[in-house]
Amino acid sequence: MSYDLIATLMFATMMLMLLTGQRVFGAIGFVAVIAALFLWGDRGGYDLGFSAAMKLMKWYPLLTLPMFIFMGYVLSESKIADDLYKMFHVWMGGLRGGLAIGTIGLMVLISAMNGLSVAGMAIGSTIALPELLKRGYDKRMVTGVIQAGSSLGILVPPSVVLVLYAMIARQPVGQLWLAGVVPGLMMAAMFIAYIVIRCWINPVLGPVLPAEERNIPRAEKLRLLRAGILPLVIFATMMVPFVNGWTSLVESSAIGALAAFLAAVLKGRMTKEVFENSVRNTLGITCMFMWIILAALAFGAVFDGLGAVKAIEGLFTDRLNLSPWMILILMQLSFILMGTFLDDTAMLVIVAPLYVPLVGELGFDLIWYGILYTITTQIAYMTPPFGYNLFLMRAMAPPEITLRDIYASITPFVAVMVLALVLVMMFPGIATWLPEYVYNKP
């Protein structure tokens, strides 16, 4: 059997296994070890699964993962974000669709305090969602807002996805993070523009808040703005020492987690229950990610052993004989396609190592590509049949929101994301300007 065929078969089997609804790490891991046994038998086929565990242990940036997850849960469980939400509520409520706009603002701030999307999802669906539904907002619109907004968590720094990408592409994390700022804000602005336009045309989608809810004394209104300070402080305690080189990346993530924890304690929000929930959920989610990465590393090693990198290169450059831009576009498309099925961490570990070297060889800037890559990942995270948001939304959303609603809700936002992707592709400066400016990169 040719190697290409085996590789294709592996992918197909994995997809099939995933469809059965077995736990993702089981599906990926099983295919990996079976393939290894089949290919290498007793000459090492048995060891491959475990040696991935040793590889994982040495992959130091993964240490940031539990830290960011913990941070996210502390922020969401302790309801520190409630004040933030109230701030947006009062300030934006007077506009058509104002609460939805405010929710996007909230998501941007949460994203700046966290490296993943999970926190945003949790906060959005527990705090914002019920409020918005109560105020008569269109349920599809708000479900979409929360899913799209929370996905900004991996584009706006800090970002775990960009850290892992940095390791694979061997690009500086600091610059990658900075590169995510403008596209992140741009995307948020585009979401807002979408909301404004929709609600302008059809005001029932996002009714204006009743006057009595908005007529709050001016002083009180200003006081609410103070809620915005906290995210800035947490963002700064994490980013300033890191960007200045005083602390390393993993240390910064621990400092961020500690800062969030202390903030909750100081605000008197760290009740026993909050503590319990944050600690327990952190374990659950960390384990989920780690076991998936463990399996995906084994899968990737077999893939690598099959020479998949060369096969892909050969396919794009020799066999199809395409121009660099065509290849890039095809890669993004296939990423999105695979992303609908695959979990984004698994995709990062399995697919990125195949593509990134090729992108470099074609002469594209890998910092810029990191942003393209992340936006694609965001899309993957959103699109059915597989995505964490779908999984989480199901678990957290009130019963009146059906699976069909969840699926339908994302369509316009995915369209906006694709538009953002195209914009960053056409105008690389959107991503590269800030890091160049800050690091004065030639």
Add this chain to the structure above:
Amino acid sequence: QSKITWRLQTYAGAALAEHVIKPAIDSFNMIAGDEMQIELYYADQLVPTGELFQAMQRGTIDAVQSDDDSMASPTDVTVFGGYFPFASRYSLDVPVLFNQYGLNEIWDEEYSKVGVKHISAGAWDPCHFATKEPIRSLADLKGKRVFTFPTAGRFMAQFGVIPVNLPWEDIEVAVQTGELDGIAWSGITEDYTVGWADVTNYFLTNNISGAWAGSFFANMERWDELSPRLQELLKVCMDQSHYYRQWWYWGGEASLRVDGTKMELTSIPDEEWQTVEDAAVKFWDEIAAESPTKAKVVEILKKYNADMVKAGRPYRYGKA
């Protein structure tokens, strides 16, 4: 008769392997043709470096290019691989030690005990510091987190260096993420070749060893299965790779020191550096006390270096 396929994993990442191993493997594959092919894997690609030795014993991979120290081989010669402090001055010292001073025999014996064939030892570049901040005195070394070899790190720890070990491919980013302040793992040729020169600013001209000692190894059963002809071809190609590196590094070091623009050269004055060389003498004795085999190797190293000093210029200028 069907084609034999071997999997060989090197310690080097792709950028470096382009020079230190790939040409040799390409030659081998070309000559061996339908009889045998070697698939080359880079650092941590199939198995993580820490598991490399075990993987070779078990046959997950058939052959390995690495040094005894980095792959933590379970032998008594582990510490001497890589950069045993001040063991050699020039890259020619290494083959002389192995071929004329008896190291080959010791290595052969040690590796046979653990089911591994030691095929051939060769030399690489010297071990220098590449750092973000300049090093101009021993005091500047204090507290620097540096990617280096286990034994060299253990030795340099007495001068305040904090040795750190990470997967090779992660080094460049680790310097950028602040996990590392520098690297003491190679000469300047590699710093430029693999991109480390882009993330560090200074190159210290004093080195803790003039040449890396590393080897090719194979799973013993796999080796025995090869015809004598293939064994010979394998040996010849590996030796050819040593030759390639001789000129590649030797010429590269000189020209980059002269014409390189990415790193500023700094030095620790000779008198001060003497402290480090003196410490090495003590370190050698500590190692020798650990086992008879180690004592034997240290004795050989001492004899060799004494001979070189006696031989005078151009073998040694001043003290060893």
Add this chain to the structure above:
Amino acid sequence: MRKYAYGFIRGVDAVNHRIGRIVMYGIFVLMGILIWSSVSKTFFMPSLWTLEMAQFAMVTYYILGGPYSIQLGSNVRMDLLYGEWSLRKKAWVDLITVLFLIFYLGVLLYGAVGSTAYSLGYYGSEPFSFFGGLITGAESVGRMETSPTAWRPWLWPIKSVMILGIFLMLMQCISELLKDVLRLKGETI
């Protein structure tokens, strides 16, 4: 039969629950190590051991916490089809696919045992009989593998933790399997 199944489920779930409840506080251990790393670097000498120690802590955390995370239902599934199925259908499909999961864990465990035997100085190809021999005294510990760093910690402790964790994960999955069987027999679990 049924009684044994219940016994097994109860036993395994209880052990894993307890271990998970302890390990989950490991997040603070990890945080502590990393904070110490930055404090010591800023104010004193950086420590040799922090990065590796953090890695060990992390591995312990996610490997030993794995079974509890299964109990918590944190492990994502693609629920496109699965989500719509009846409980019975889910049980049927799970019953089969969990075998794949168990197989994967079995291979993982095999690798872990081999690697741990190696870390205790055994270089042969029958790691299980080596451990058997250790107990009966027929085999003895050889050269202990150390991490190739200047700190040089032994590796057998972390590898043993991994054996334990993977084994418990395996048990948890078997427990899930038994639950599915019982569910299909019409019991409510």
